[in-house]
Amino acid sequence: MTDLTKLTLADARDGLVAKKFTSTELTQAFIKAIDAANPHLNAYVLPTPDHALAQAKASDVRLAKGDARPLEGLPIGNKDLFCTKGIRTTACSRILGNFTPTYESTVGQNLWDAGAVMLGKLNNDEFAMGSSNETSCFGPVVNPWRRLRDGKIDNTKLVPGGSSGGSSAAVSANLCLGATATDTGGSIRQPAALTGTVGIKPTYGRCSRWGIVAFASSLDQAGPIAKTVRDSAIMLRHMASPDPKDSTCVDLPVPDYEAELKRGVKGLRVGVPKEYRVDGMAAETDALWQKGIAWLKAAGATIHDISLPHTKYALPAYYIVAPAECSSNLARYDGVRYGLRLPGKDLIDTYEATRAAGFGKEVKRRVLIGTYVLSAGYYDAYYLQAQKVRTLIKRDFDTAWSDVDVVLTPTTPSPAFGFGEKSGDPLAMYLEDIFTVTVNMAGLPGISVPAGLSAEGTPMGLQLIGKPFDEGTLFRAGQVIEDAAGHFPVPTRWWA
Amino acid sequence: MQVDEATVRRIARLARIRITDEEAVSLQGELSGILAWVEQLGEVDTANVPPMTRVADMKLKQRTDVVTDGDKADDIVANAPMTEDHFFVVPKVVE
Numbered sequence: 168m169t170d171l172t173k174l175t176l177a178d179a180r181d182g183l184v185a186k187k188f189t190s191t192e193l194t195q196a197f198i199k200a201i202d203a204a205n206p207h208l209n210a211y212v213l214p215t216p217d218h219a220l221a222q223a224k225a226s227d228v229r230l231a232k233g234d235a236r237p238l239e240g241l242p243i244g245n246k247d248l249f250c251t252k253g254i255r256t257t258a259c260s261r262i263l264g265n266f267t268p269t270y271e272s273t274v275g276q277n278l279w280d281a282g283a284v285m286l287g288k289l290n291n292d293e294f295a296m297g298s299s300n301e302t303s304c305f306g307p308v309v310n311p312w313r314r315l316r317d318g319k320i321d322n323t324k325l326v327p328g329g330s331s332g333g334s335s336a337a338v339s340a341n342l343c344l345g346a347t348a349t350d351t352g353g354s355i356r357q358p359a360a361l362t363g364t365v366g367i368k369p370t371y372g373r374c375s376r377w378g379i380v381a382f383a384s385s386l387d388q389a390g391p392i393a394k395t396v397r398d399s400a401i402m403l404r405h406m407a408s409p410d411p412k413d414s415t416c417v418d419l420p421v422p423d424y425e426a427e428l429k430r431g432v433k434g435l436r437v438g439v440p441k442e443y444r445v446d447g448m449a450a451e452t453d454a455l456w457q458k459g460i461a462w463l464k465a466a467g468a469t470i471h472d473i474s475l476p477h478t479k480y481a482l483p484a485y486y487i488v489a490p491a492e493c494s495s496n497l498a499r500y501d502g503v504r505y506g507l508r509l510p511g512k513d514l515i516d517t518y519e520a521t522r523a524a525g526f527g528k529e530v531k532r533r534v535l536i537g538t539y540v541l542s543a544g545y546y547d548a549y550y551l552q553a554q555k556v557r558t559l560i561k562r563d564f565d566t567a568w569s570d571v572d573v574v575l576t577p578t579t580p581s582p583a584f585g586f587g588e589k590s591g592d593p594l595a596m597y598l599e600d601i602f603t604v605t606v607n608m609a610g611l612p613g614i615s616v617p618a619g620l621s622a623e624g625t626p627m628g629l630q631l632i633g634k635p636f637d638e639g640t641l642f643r644a645g646q647v648i649e650d651a652a653g654h655f656p657v658p659t660r661w662w663a
Numbered sequence: 664m665q666v667d668e669a670t671v672r673r674i675a676r677l678a679r680i681r682i683t684d685e686e687a688v689s690l691q692g693e694l695s696g697i698l699a700w701v702e703q704l705g706e707v708d709t710a711n712v713p714p715m716t717r718v719a720d721m722k723l724k725q726r727t728d729v730v731t732d733g734d735k736a737d738d739i740v741a742n743a744p745m746t747e748d749h750f751f752v753v754p755k756v757v758e
Contacts, residue, residue: 554714610718
């Protein structure tokens, strides 16, 4: 029998409906793969095999009756930032301890209502703060990809990107058909780029944020990481929905993104922003970008040079807005209502001891930066100025949309790096998000599609940025890149 | 912006995070570095630019002012580290 874990989500869906295999068989194949891989990759912080098999059994009943829902019986992974009813949810922080939600996130509920099966909770950077998955209280995730040196595999452990590093590693290692993820500054697209997977951050407001542990509320957005553009289109359609429980979630119908894929890019106007050609950009990154331009052109798109003059201010503005909002959001972790509590001599002492023990180093750093920029006398100089710069970043895009339909850039400045290579220097780590963060600041949709391999034999991605709520165009253009570049399966399953 | 140790301690107090002496020293450098880097935003002319308050132009949703949820006291205290009946228990605040 073929290895069912290697199937794409679309092929698995068609195989189940055609009764080539059952959801129970498919789910068991993944449970076995997770058992073998997780001690090496640490992608799952909580596998839930019994839960998965119960869901699979129910799906098999529906499939047998010909009563399949759109994602019936398809096993996926769920980032540990999504609350799961009756199943531990930690955001990979010690401060949440054994927090067991009494409710389900809207995005999760949408997926289960569509018939999907949950294999377990996936690792991420603590509270989604990080670009390498090294800040998780459960330890780092190992990228299934390894570098090649003189044609031989180098055993240096590489990061899978972050914060959705468990999602990206699990998808690329065939430990699920697809995964939920979240993106505040690049946390879906950067890990997708570093693992040869597809990741889309939809427009702010497309997916409900209800039941997702909050980091920076004006930037956070959920989306999928998947093996192919088609799979990501299928998943997003069933993650997104209007939601009365999130006032920022829009009341727009969710299109059938999969139907968009075949439309191609003939006549599509593609913008190439000169400001993304940053100092010190690797030659191979630039070469990949040029390839992407050529592929889209060959498929009938027209290419236009554009300018997004405030690009360089996006990252510093982000590092005011995101910490400010995180310091407010994380104020709720007080040792009183849920999670960890350390006893203190009075209430303030209890707060201080609990938060000192419960938060990791990067989280503390960001809470403190946020507290500083919001403190008396500094609000106008920092937070207000950053929010005004955000308006200018958004206006740059608004101007560009009169000339182009989509913008093409690299996803990251460089491919996957080794453990510890950037974790000692916060600023070096923050630069990982230089190409992705503008998209969050402007609230736009962005997709990363694998497009080639680096000189080290590791994957690299291209990013497409779209107009608000025009995810459909990103899938169309992403499909063209995928068709030209091909797929990037992990070459050696060194952990098996 | 150079952040001194007293400022780091004041901020940590505001954030209700206890820090060690070593952390106070290392955070001084880290926070100074990050704040010096974000200071480049000062060079952007933002006169007459409104702050961004929402990403998409939309009206805030409204709903009928009726009770749609509640009666979940068990759920609400289910994860609390210390409770009594349906109350959260904290150290004494007033004598």
